[in-house]
Amino acid sequence: MARLRRRPCLARSRPRPRAAAIATCAPDQEENRVTVLTTTLDSPLGPLFIAAGDTALHAIEFRRNRHRVRRGDDWREGDSPLLRRARQQLEEYFAGRRRVFDLPLAPRGTAFQREVWHALALIPYGATISYAELAARVGRPMAVRAVGAANGRNPLPIVLPCHRVIGADGSLTGFGGGLPAKQYLLKLEGALPDTFDLFPLAVA
Known part of the structure; x- marks a missing residue:
């Protein structure tokens, strides 16, 4: 399973961006x-x-x-x-x-899903957080699985950056567009080094 070092310091050290x-x-x-x-x-x-x-x-x-x-x-x-x-x-x-x-944006989903998706918009470019941290941010620290499911149902990936949510152990875990796409986006944003290449990208 792909792993990367979590970088919570990025979220603290950078100014909070304007959310989508x-x-x-x-x-x-x-x-x-x-x-x-x-x-x-x-x-x-x-x-x-x-x-x-x-x-x-x-x-x-x-x-x-x-x-x-x-x-x-x-x-x-x-x-x-x-x-x-x-x-x-x-x-x-x-x-x-x-x-x-x-x-x-007008993502179509339940009130809970939309709450999770709104929290995604606040994750800064180049930063990553865990599913547990995302659950805490929406006030549901015990609902990590439900938050993960809502994250996976995000209808506006990239703009609402669900790719910036990773496993607590640093694993990339699932992504609606596939792990190669998630790896590509994190490398593009500098959250992964260019040499990190566990998932070759195939777009054909």
């Missing part, structure tokens, strides 16, 4: 009001599926995503200012020019 904006409206209401448009971004991790309504982003999905986002009948391929903005910010992130995303 999670929409306060209920995602179901936003989806029912407007058509959700989708697009695909070619990335170093392969194609990323992106979905957004008029006012908020709903999904980012890897080709081999473990938990696929449920599509609505009114979802269709298209383009919008918000989708273009999301594509641009993701391209900047992969190019090493962006550390914090500035996008309105």
